[in-house]
Amino acid sequence: MNTAIKNVVIVGGGTAGWLTAALLQKVVGASINITLVESEAIGTVGVGEATIPPIRLVNQVLGINEAEFLRETKATIKLAIKFENWRRPNESYFHTFGSPGKSMAFCHFHHFVNRAKAFGAKASIWDYDLNYLCATQGKFAHIKAQDTVLDLPYAYHFDASLYAQFLRRYCTKLGVTRIEGMIESVQQHSSGNIAAVTLQDGQRIDGDLFIDCSGFRGLLIQQTLGVGYDDWTHLLHCNRAVAVPSKRFETTVPYTRAIAHTAGWQWRIPLQHRNGNGLVYCSSHMSDDEATHTLLNNLDSAPLGDPKVIHFTTGRRRKQWYKNVVAVGLASGFLEPLESTSIHLIQSAIVRLIHLFPHAGIDSAAVDEYNQQSELEYLQIRDFLVLHYHLTERDDSQFWRNMQHMDIPASLRHKMTLFKQNGKLFREQNDLFLESSWLQVMTGQGIEPDDYHPIANTLSEQQLMNMLEQMRSVKHEPLASLPSHDAFLSHYCQAK
Numbered sequence: 001m002n003t004a005i006k007n008v009v010i011v012g013g014g015t016a017g018w019l020t021a022a023l024l025q026k027v028v029g030a031s032i033n034i035t036l037v038e039s040e041a042i043g044t045v046g047v048g049e050a051t052i053p054p055i056r057l058v059n060q061v062l063g064i065n066e067a068e069f070l071r072e073t074k075a076t077i078k079l080a081i082k083f084e085n086w087r088r089p090n091e092s093y094f095h096t097f098g099s100p101g102k103s104m105a106f107c108h109f110h111h112f113v114n115r116a117k118a119f120g121a122k123a124s125i126w127d128y129d130l131n132y133l134c135a136t137q138g139k140f141a142h143i144k145a146q147d148t149v150l151d152l153p154y155a156y157h158f159d160a161s162l163y164a165q166f167l168r169r170y171c172t173k174l175g176v177t178r179i180e181g182m183i184e185s186v187q188q189h190s191s192g193n194i195a196a197v198t199l200q201d202g203q204r205i206d207g208d209l210f211i212d213c214s215g216f217r218g219l220l221i222q223q224t225l226g227v228g229y230d231d232w233t234h235l236l237h238c239n240r241a242v243a244v245p246s247k248r249f250e251t252t253v254p255y256t257r258a259i260a261h262t263a264g265w266q267w268r269i270p271l272q273h274r275n276g277n278g279l280v281y282c283s284s285h286m287s288d289d290e291a292t293h294t295l296l297n298n299l300d301s302a303p304l305g306d307p308k309v310i311h312f313t314t315g316r317r318r319k320q321w322y323k324n325v326v327a328v329g330l331a332s333g334f335l336e337p338l339e340s341t342s343i344h345l346i347q348s349a350i351v352r353l354i355h356l357f358p359h360a361g362i363d364s365a366a367v368d369e370y371n372q373q374s375e376l377e378y379l380q381i382r383d384f385l386v387l388h389y390h391l392t393e394r395d396d397s398q399f400w401r402n403m404q405h406m407d408i409p410a411s412l413r414h415k416m417t418l419f420k421q422n423g424k425l426f427r428e429q430n431d432l433f434l435e436s437s438w439l440q441v442m443t444g445q446g447i448e449p450d451d452y453h454p455i456a457n458t459l460s461e462q463q464l465m466n467m468l469e470q471m472r473s474v475k476h477e478p479l480a481s482l483p484s485h486d487a488f489l490s491h492y493c494q495a496k
């Protein structure tokens with residue numbers, strides 16, 4: 001198809017639809033017209049409240065004032081995820097957005113820690129991680145450090161519906177046309193490309209390029225174009241979630257909690273005005289009633305509404321760009337929210353689309369490139385999620401025993417083997433998760449490397465201990481002067 005792209009129609013007004021509209025309008029809006037169709041009668045999925053640090057780039061590109069953003073979406077700061085009961089009941093570890101110590105060009109910092117442990121010293125990678133220290137002490141502020149050793153990468157927890165409303169206001173100000181109504185039929189050209197969507201009231205909306213942000217149903221990419229779906233339930237067994245908000249706690253922690261239960265896990269996301277909660281579970285091991293009961297019993301504050309059960313199939317559309325439709329958000333696939341990656345997948349899909357934007361017409365090389373990149377990204381995240389489950393030592397339920405004994409992708413096994421041998425870590429091309437993420441989860445889930453890199457032997461035991469102590473004090477030094485997370489929020493949210 002070589003029609004120049006002028007009219008872009010976004011189907012759906014959840015996080016995917018509005019984020020797509022905002023970024024497209026801001027970056028390529030001068031040369032295209034954007035129309036977004038959403039149906040209040042259908043509504044949005046209503047979850048998706050924890051993010052990862054690249055979200056801040058979105059805000060920067062959009063020119064969003066952070067204080068206003070935090071205020072209007074009732075957001076809190078996220079420095080990490082705390083995994084509780086994953087390796088064994090009553091044990092926990094953190095996967096932070098930071099990294100321990102400071103790595104040298106040829107040797108990651110954890111090799112020095114492992115050497116110290118090898119000669120009997122007490123050392124833990126988290127003791128050198130500022131994100132961990134701030135998360136566990138409930139502290140936060142923007143740190144303006146000269147040295148990257150004191151970086152404090154962060155993301156947000158926000159109210160999903162307030163976020164969609166925030167983006168909607170942003171987009172309509174910038175000139176995106178919003179149409180409210182339910183799409184009843186889809187019109188196609190003889191080539192199979194989508195020509196238009198028609199609403200229940202008869203209004204027809206024509207377009208050159210359609211972005212399917214219609215949620216799990218995949219109105220265009222699946223229901224109309226039938227691209228098919230790669231089902232990954234054999235690797236990630238959970239297929240349902242039950243979600244409910246609850247009253248806020250007096251103190252909000254700057255991290256998400258991921259608490260493992262007998263057949264899944266529970267999230268707790270602290271917001272300024274409430275907590276977001278949900279239980280992700282596997283329906284062959286836990287009924288909806290049991291899941292709802294487990295969730296309600298583990299809230300620690302009163303529920304603020306009725307629990308809502310959501311069904312999903314883990315996996316991805318075989319093609320995320322097909323003909324003149326690009327699927328973004330839940331319409332493109334779904335990986336459970338264990339590492340809060342879905343909103344990020346929306347962001348990276350749009351960035352990819354902007355890089356490959358078909359101004360002069362759709363070209364198969366660009367479509368292939370788009371599809372290859374998105375497949376790789378999904379596969380890499382999938383493997384990282386599988387890691388958390390597979391490395392469990394829990395044998396208190398059939399669900400966890402299945403996790404331990406399941407076949408895992410060869411690429412993941414390879415990574416685990418390298419790390420077990422002597423702590424080797426490699427970041428694959430464009431992997432969203434850096435070495436420090438793999439390190440923290442593999443360590444937290446119980447892999448102890450048999451050896452360390454010999455570069456760590458270039459220091460004497462005393463020099464090594466001095467170096468570790470120096471790093472420890474550098475990382476601890478800012479803590480005393482940092483405000484609590486809540487004090488930061490209440491002060492910062494008043495800023496203009």
Ligand SMILES: Cc1cc2nc3c(=O)[nH]c(=O)nc-3n(C[C@H](O)[C@H](O)[C@H](O)COP(=O)(O)OP(=O)(O)OC[C@H]3O[C@@H](n4cnc5c(N)ncnc54)[C@H](O)[C@@H]3O)c2cc1C
Binds near residue numbers: 012049182216330
């Ligand atoms: C249990 C669960 C927990 C999650 N937690 C996280 C998390 O912590 N972090 C994270 O990053 N992500 C999370 N996600 C994912 C996140 O919620 C989604 O990626 C995000 O909300 C985007 O959803 P969406 O916009 O694709 O779909 P939806 O929110 O479902 O929006 C679909 C839109 O399409 C419209 N629509 C559909 N059909 C029609 C029609 N016929 N006519 C007109 N309009 C139509 C709807 O009205 C709606 O506006 C979670 C998902 C689930 C299921």
